[in-house]
Amino acid sequence: MTTNSIRVAVVFGPGRVIKPVWFDLQNRKHAILETTYTWTDLKGSAKRLHFSVRDEGALYELTYNTAEQTWELNQIESY
Amino acid sequence: MDQPVSMSNHRTILHIDMNAFFASVEQANNPELCGRPIAVVGGHGRTVITTSSYEARARGVKTGMAIWEAKRACPELLIVVGDNKKYTHTSTRINGIFRDYTPEVEAFSIDESWLDVTHSLTIFGSAENIAYLIKARIKHLFGITCSIGIAPNKLLAKLASDMQKPDGLTVITPENVSRILEQMPIKELCGIGKKMQRHLNLMSIYTCGELGRCEESRLTRKFGIIGKRLKEMGQGIDNTPVVQFGKEDDVKSVGHSRTLERDIDDPAEIRRFLLQLSEMVGSRARRYNVSGRTIHLYVRYADFFSSWGKQTSLKHYINLSDEIYRAALGILNSVELEQPVRLLGISLSNLKHQAEQLPLFEDERKKLFATQAMDSINDRFGRMSVTFGSLLPGKEKAGSHVIPPSWRPDGVKNIDVQ
Numbered sequence: 001m002t003t004n005s006i007r008v009a010v011v012f013g014p015g016r017v018i019k020p021v022w023f024d025l026q027n028r029k030h031a032i033l034e035t036t037y038t039w040t041d042l043k044g045s046a047k048r049l050h051f052s053v054r055d056e057g058a059l060y061e062l063t064y065n066t067a068e069q070t071w072e073l074n075q076i077e078s079y
Numbered sequence: 080m081d082q083p084v085s086m087s088n089h090r091t092i093l094h095i096d097m098n099a100f101f102a103s104v105e106q107a108n109n110p111e112l113c114g115r116p117i118a119v120v121g122g123h124g125r126t127v128i129t130t131s132s133y134e135a136r137a138r139g140v141k142t143g144m145a146i147w148e149a150k151r152a153c154p155e156l157l158i159v160v161g162d163n164k165k166y167t168h169t170s171t172r173i174n175g176i177f178r179d180y181t182p183e184v185e186a187f188s189i190d191e192s193w194l195d196v197t198h199s200l201t202i203f204g205s206a207e208n209i210a211y212l213i214k215a216r217i218k219h220l221f222g223i224t225c226s227i228g229i230a231p232n233k234l235l236a237k238l239a240s241d242m243q244k245p246d247g248l249t250v251i252t253p254e255n256v257s258r259i260l261e262q263m264p265i266k267e268l269c270g271i272g273k274k275m276q277r278h279l280n281l282m283s284i285y286t287c288g289e290l291g292r293c294e295e296s297r298l299t300r301k302f303g304i305i306g307k308r309l310k311e312m313g314q315g316i317d318n319t320p321v322v323q324f325g326k327e328d329d330v331k332s333v334g335h336s337r338t339l340e341r342d343i344d345d346p347a348e349i350r351r352f353l354l355q356l357s358e359m360v361g362s363r364a365r366r367y368n369v370s371g372r373t374i375h376l377y378v379r380y381a382d383f384f385s386s387w388g389k390q391t392s393l394k395h396y397i398n399l400s401d402e403i404y405r406a407a408l409g410i411l412n413s414v415e416l417e418q419p420v421r422l423l424g425i426s427l428s429n430l431k432h433q434a435e436q437l438p439l440f441e442d443e444r445k446k447l448f449a450t451q452a453m454d455s456i457n458d459r460f461g462r463m464s465v466t467f468g469s470l471l472p473g474k475e476k477a478g479s480h481v482i483p484p485s486w487r488p489d490g491v492k493n494i495d496v497q
Binding site: 034036037039040041042043044045046050052054059077 | 104107108109110111164165168169221457458459460461462464
């Protein structure tokens with residue numbers, strides 16, 4: 001799928017812990033039950049943080065671009 | 080496990096091998112895959128299995144199998160397209176954990192490292208303690224397991240970690256080295272490949288014990304200077320140090336290779352990939368201020384097994400992408416391709432660290448400035464943000480990027496994989 005900019009609610013905790021809590025997709029709020037994996041990469045000089053998260057029905061990959069301060073949805077995998 | 084480790088007069092080396100690394104990362108990433116047979120492939124268009132989970136291995140799935148072959152062995156097999164960024168990130172973080180226990184950490188590949196913990200034992204108590212701490216932290220942070228070997232040197236530590244998989248911990252103490260090696264097949268030793276094994280078998284050498292007892296002169300006559308090293312390997316002797324990050328020998332070559340999404344025989348498309356590889360090699364060489372005189376081109380054909388490599392040496396040192404491309408194209412044009420191409424690779428060697436020198440002629444100066452401008456834009460906005468017009472998407476897609484065995488968590492060998 002193509003990458004989409006999305007609205008994400010996030011808790012920035014102590015110790016640089018970033019925890020996505022919910023996100024909007026197609027006018028529906030998806031509560032994140034679990035962050036299953038996180039990793040980072042660089043796009044040019046911009047650091048991107050990737051989060052694999054799951055709700056009740058699917059696994060999603062959310063990406064935060066630290067330079068542009070944007071959230072994107074990169075992938076959906078339904079169960 | 081054998082006896083507790085007491086190696087006061089010896090080095091204590093750990094070899095840590097992440098179990099089915101790519102597949103384990105994918106299983107940790109997606110809980111739906113946990114406990115199920117999965118196989119990781121390089122890209123959507125590729126059909127050869129890069130690695131598989133232990134559940135799949137138990138059903139007969141092996142690395143290098145075609146998907147159809149693997150599905151025949153295990154019909155429930157789930158195919159996952161690998162994500163190299165995930166693996167390199169995880170490997171870098173795991174190597175960071177190792178450095179909490181000793182600065183002497185050598186990454187052997189993306190999923191294997193050696194640690195010299197000789198001087199850390201007084202802090203952490205014992206090598207086994209360090210091993211258990213590392214295992215627990217990796218399991219907690221990434222949900223994956225590793226096999227650890229503890230021994231007096233790198234050769235034996237690697238042998239030990241291979242002895243118990245997955246999630247193993249094996250200790251080889253100096254006292255039981257000869258007992259363990261006596262019946263150990265020579266192919267288990269790191270550095271003895273299929274070809275060497277065949278040669279040694281022809282000399283009636285099948286076990287490490289037999290290799291260690293073989294007369295050195297007999298081995299030297301057959302294999303030259305490595306004969307001595309082979310005998311030592313058979314005896315479990317290995318004095319090579321654990322070389323930590325940043326203290327490796329100067330880099331000897333800069334190279335890239337790519338498996339194409341499908342096998343191609345169109346010369347224009349092959350040339351386009353050659354230019355792309357030249358740009359990747361050139362930009363990395365320029366970033367690290369090296370230039371080289373020897374260009375090596377490697378081609379693997381569609382049948383996976385046949386390949387060739389050829390090199391040419393120039394009179395002067397180069398690192399501009401178009402010069403690398405011209406040299407590589409010269410090699411390609413001198414060979415008639417027998418089959419469609421599966422993989423292309425270019426490397427630049429015979430390197431020297433480049434002292435910046437402004438070219439004398441106007442045209443060359445312009446070319447250098449244009450290249451520098453292109454590199455700085457790509458450093459800021461990402462690789463290939465600005466590139467040659469002929470590299471714009473053509474008929475064929477590039478396909479999977481392979482994490483090369485030489486990948487390291489940092490330095491010139493830290494290739495930005497896709």
